[in-house]
Amino acid sequence: MRNLMLIFTGLLLMACQWQEPAAAFGTVERDLIHVNAQTSGLITVFNAQKGDSIKTGQILLQQDNTEQLLIVAQNEAQLALAKAQLTLLQQGSRQEQQEQAKANLARAAAMLDDAKLTQTRQVALFTQKLSSAAALQQADAALAVAQASYDVAEQQLKEVMAGSRQPDIEQALQQVKQLEARLQQVQWQLQQLTVIAERDGTVDDILWRRGERVPAGATLLTLSVDGSAYARLYLPANALANWRLGQQVEVWLEGRDAAVNGTIRYISPNAAFTPHFALHQLERSRLVYLTEVSLPQDLGIHTGTPIRVLLP
Structure with missing residues (x-):
């Protein structure tokens, strides 16, 4: 009798256990621009700091132009x-x-x-x-x-x-x-010593500093482009049949109570390595496909914000 009671209690607990809904997980990303040095030279002025908002046409840095002026x-x-x-x-x-x-x-x-x-x-x-x-x-x-x-x-x-x-x-x-x-x-060669921003964005990283001599082609800094926010997630193989390019989906952002509408813009044709956060723990052994979902650009979303999309 005691054994029957234990079995009944276990079945009752399993029936009441909360099941996480099937979902794909990922993060908010933005397009990155690598700003490169067009010519070698000494950096004399650096007008950007990590996290600065940059406007198109803004001077980011200046290399020594004394010889080129002559x-x-x-x-x-x-x-x-x-x-x-x-x-x-x-x-x-x-x-x-x-x-x-x-x-x-x-x-x-x-x-x-x-x-x-x-x-x-x-x-x-x-x-x-x-x-x-x-x-x-x-x-x-x-x-x-x-x-x-x-x-x-x-x-x-x-x-x-x-x-x-x-x-x-x-x-x-x-x-x-x-x-x-x-x-x-x-x-034109003189102009190349003045590096200007080609797009609006935010300084993501700075790789060189004032006083350093950079070689031609070196990446000086990276910019996160404004208006390019998208959700990068990993779609399970068993959900591919229900997703297509241009489809509208609801994207849940960490810390927000309501979902936002996104548009599927890319689904990789090849399976990707499964990151530890990509799937529910019961589904981690399955193949996943890198997927990108365009997001509204007026939400003020921080890059790296965790997101999830419920699967049908």
């Missing part, structure tokens, strides 16, 4: 010089240059006439045997030099009056374009 200034000076040379070629010669070229030609013409007279006189004297052959040769040489000087002055006057050649102008124009492109490149 490179930009050098390229600006080279471009200014090339533009001045192009302008000179496009405008052609000035009136003063033309007048000088005409005067040079007139002087060369006078010297040529004098050399011709001297050479004619020496020929007559040599014919009359009143002058030596050496004197005649010297007069001939002087005439040749005067003729060459005249030809040069005449050609220079033609060039001054004609202005710059089109090939010279085109070459100068291409030089200006090349230097403009180079200036844009070094200005």
Whole structure:
């Protein structure tokens, strides 16, 4: 009789024992952005701290830009010089240059006439045997030099009056374009030393500090993106048939009395390792699938908040 009473009491306790409803468990997560250094350099200014709210366009940090500023200034000076040379070629010669070229030609013409007279006189004297052959040769040489000087002055006057050649102008124009492109490149490299936020968010972690020299490509900090909250949970294999992308589900947040509506945005096609918190203790041996559920963005939910979703 006593044994029967013990068995009856045990069955009664088992019948009254509370059974946890089937559910999938997880946490609130947000998309993370890794902010990387575009170039190596010393960090001189760091405007962010862990937990700070960041707005798009806000300067997060500044790397030493002393050398790059000098490179930009050098390229600006080279471009200014090339533009001045192009302008000179496009405008052609000035009136003063033309007048000088005409005067040079007139002087060369006078010297040529004098050399011709001297050479004619020496020929007559040599014919009359009143002058030596050496004197005649010297007069001939002087005439040749005067003729060459005249030809040069005449050609220079033609060039001054004609202005710059089109090939010279085109070459100068291409030089200006090349230097403009180079200036844009070094200005862009200067901008890369100033790291700005590309999205609104919260500083999740900081990996470097002011005064440290970072290599190119190093992750400087991570940002939790605003407006990207979602529930990451592990769905049991036996519930896959009842879940689909775009489906609305109720998500229970730790510390809140009412559920919020979420939308299933991702279900992994492959089974994942089962974390210790993912399933009820009676179901931990079953396969689970990583699932993401988009959450409303105006709830002020902290990243890492535990959540659960009741399974049908």
